[in-house]
Amino acid sequence: DAKTTQPPSMDCAEGRAANLPCNHSTISGNEYVYWYRQIHSQGPQYIIHGLKNNETNEMASLIITEDRKSSTLILPHATLRDTAVYYCIVKRNYGQNFVFGPGTRLSVLP
Amino acid sequence: KAGVTQTPRYLIKTRGQQVTLSCSPISGHRSVSWYQQTPGQGLQFLFEYFSETQRNKGNFPGRFSGRQFSNSRSEMNVSTLELGDSALYLCASRREEGRGHEQYFGPGTRLTVT
Numbered sequence A: 001d002a003k004t005t006q007p008p009s010m011d012c013a014e015g016r017a018a019n020l021p022c023n024h025s026t027i028s029g030n031e032y033v034y035w036y037r038q039i040h041s042q043g044p045q046y047i048i049h050g051l052k053n054n055e056t057n058e059m060a061s062l063i064i065t066e067d068r069k070s071s072t073l074i075l076p077h078a079t080l081r082d083t084a085v086y087y088c089i090v091k092r093n094y095g096q097n098f099v100f101g102p103g104t105r106l107s108v109l110p
Numbered sequence B: 001k002a003g004v005t006q007t008p009r010y011l012i013k014t015r016g017q018q019v020t021l022s023c024s025p026i027s028g029h030r031s032v033s034w035y036q037q038t039p040g041q042g043l044q045f046l047f048e049y050f051s052e053t054q055r056n057k058g059n060f061p062g063r064f065s066g067r068q069f070s071n072s073r074s075e076m077n078v079s080t081l082e083l084g085d086s087a088l089y090l091c092a093s094r095r096e097e098g099r100g101h102e103q104y105f106g107p108g109t110r111l112t113v114t
Helices: none
Strands: A009-013 A018-023 A031-038 A045-050 A061-064 A070-075 A084-092 A104-109 B005-007 B010-013 B019-024 B031-038 B042-050 B053-057 B064-068 B074-078 B087-094 B109-113
Touching: A009 A018, A018 A031, A018 A084, A018 A104, A031 A061, A045 A061, A045 A070, A070 A084, B005 B087, B010 B019, B019 B087, B019 B109, B031 B074, B042 B064, B042 B074, B074 B087
Parallel strands: A009 A104, B010 B109
Antiparallel strands: A018 A070, A031 A045, A031 A084, A061 A070, A084 A104, B005 B019, B019 B074, B031 B042, B031 B087, B042 B053, B064 B074, B087 B109
8 A cells, every 4th residue: 555645636837836745654764755757648757765864856856854754845947847647655675666656646837 | 878668569459368568677777667557546566576586566366477587678468368457557677776776667558458
């Protein structure tokens, strides 16, 4: 079973920051938080992952709360091409497969 | 660096037939996982192969099988196809060294069973 809870859908205005929340209150100390997105009918695309420190790459930033029970994926300047389903997944690096929940359907509006 | 490739991209089969799908991982990636995606069930894990051995298996019937070759390329096979097997089949590979445990997905094979 997915160990995360995400809102089913969100809207964001083009050019504004998109903040996608994820709750993972039962996360274990050795589990990472991963974010993927899937644009319609394509394979999921890796975005970012982290353990406890905030992470940033060319696509997004990941903010993990100090107690690690929730996180937020931030797309700093959303474009229409960021419209997709965003999945938050928690897992260990070894020995576990990725379990995808229903994710959040982000719609970026012009 | 080339991404994960899957062949064929589209396939139409009839009930009772069998099908083989192929996946070539990113160079240097030793783990290959397979997923089935349907509108009703979402993305579901089928199995994972690492160094030619099945390491994890999801909750699918024995009609679904796979294998991995010494060059890390992988195939999955579905025998005695049913209408409900119509889905997007996704393959993903990962490196598993240091922090490199993120999976990279291929474009998928769209299987239609009639």
